[in-house]
Amino acid sequence: MVHKANARLDASFAALSDPTRRGVLLQLGRADASITDLATKFHMTLTGMKKHVGVLERAGLVTTEKVGRVRTCKLGPRRLEDERAWIESYRLLWDARFDALEQVVQGLKRKEEME
Amino acid sequence: MVHKANARLDASFAALSDPTRRGVLLQLGRADASITDLATKFHMTLTGMKKHVGVLERAGLVTTEKVGRVRTCKLGPRRLEDERAWIESYRLLWDARFDALEQVVQGLKRKEEME
Numbered sequence: 001m002v003h004k005a006n007a008r009l010d011a012s013f014a015a016l017s018d019p020t021r022r023g024v025l026l027q028l029g030r031a032d033a034s035i036t037d038l039a040t041k042f043h044m045t046l047t048g049m050k051k052h053v054g055v056l057e058r059a060g061l062v063t064t065e066k067v068g069r070v071r072t073c074k075l076g077p078r079r080l081e082d083e084r085a086w087i088e089s090y091r092l093l094w095d096a097r098f099d100a101l102e103q104v105v106q107g108l109k110r111k112e113e114m115e
Numbered sequence: 116m117v118h119k120a121n122a123r124l125d126a127s128f129a130a131l132s133d134p135t136r137r138g139v140l141l142q143l144g145r146a147d148a149s150i151t152d153l154a155t156k157f158h159m160t161l162t163g164m165k166k167h168v169g170v171l172e173r174a175g176l177v178t179t180e181k182v183g184r185v186r187t188c189k190l191g192p193r194r195l196e197d198e199r200a201w202i203e204s205y206r207l208l209w210d211a212r213f214d215a216l217e218q219v220v221q222g223l224k225r226k227e228e229m230e
Contacts, residue, residue: 006134017129019121022201029208079209080202086137087195087202093144094194 005082008060012083015059020044021052025061025075032074035064120197123175127198130174135159136167140176140190147189150179 015021020042027033027041039049053073056062060078064071130136135157142148142156154164168188171177175193179186 006137009137010132010134013128013132016201017125017132019125022121022124025205026208029205029212075209075212079206084199084202084206086131087199090140090144091194091199093141094190097144097190 009082009086011059012061012078012080015055015061016083018052018055021056024049024052024056024073028062028073028075032072034070034072036070038073124197124201126174127176127193127195130170130176131198133167133170136171139164139167139171139188143177143188143190147187149185149187151185153188 023042024038027038033041035046035049035053038044038053039046042049044052053062053064057064057076061076061080062073063076064073066072131140138157139153142153148156150161150164150168153159153168154161157164159167168177168179172179172191176191176195177188178191179188181187
């Protein structure tokens with residue numbers, strides 16, 4: 001279970017690590033689009049765009065459907081819930097860590113003032 | 116500015132796309148650790164762990180300091196704020212997109228009921 005969740009996070013964070021792929025996701029958030037539309041919009045070859053869409057599709061972030069000769073892309077079923085949760089838990093740890101540091105600093109300051 | 120923010124997101128999402136690197140971040144959220152500690156904890160060679168820490172360091176997620184022969188790792192200054200914000204804006208688009216779809220479905224259902 002953990003292993004599966006981990007593999008999913010690996011795939012989605014890797015998918016998000018490219019500016020074109022992030023742009024494609026935001027674009028599909030506005031309207032469905034064909035691979036050709038996306039290639040034109042992002043000034044890319046059809047082959048290049050197909051690769052990016054493939055990465056997004058394997059990460060469950062995009063689904064595609066071919067009708068006739070046109071492959072239409074739309075947002076996939078994943079709402080980045082696990083990714084959001086991971087980042088939140090990191091931020092909680094980060095806050096606790098830096099709050100603890102801040103308390104040490106404040107403690108030292110008080111000690112100096114008392115001396 | 117946008118370009119710089121994009122490069123930062125590229126680096127941090129790529130850094131987060133590996134389970135060991137995510138584990139190291141959570142571990143450092145609990146306590147600072149040397150590269151040797153981390154290598155032992157994650158059953159990895161020193162060289163392998165150095166590479167992972169290097170990726171995290173370049174993404175601004177970890178800082179390291181060498182005192183004598185020991186390199187200590189701690190959480191870096193970045194609280195994943197931009198990453199959180201990017202994921203949130205995606206989720207808003209996703210919700211709007213699927214709400215719109217839901218409205219179309221409800222509209223069709225109402226039409227059927229009226230007929």
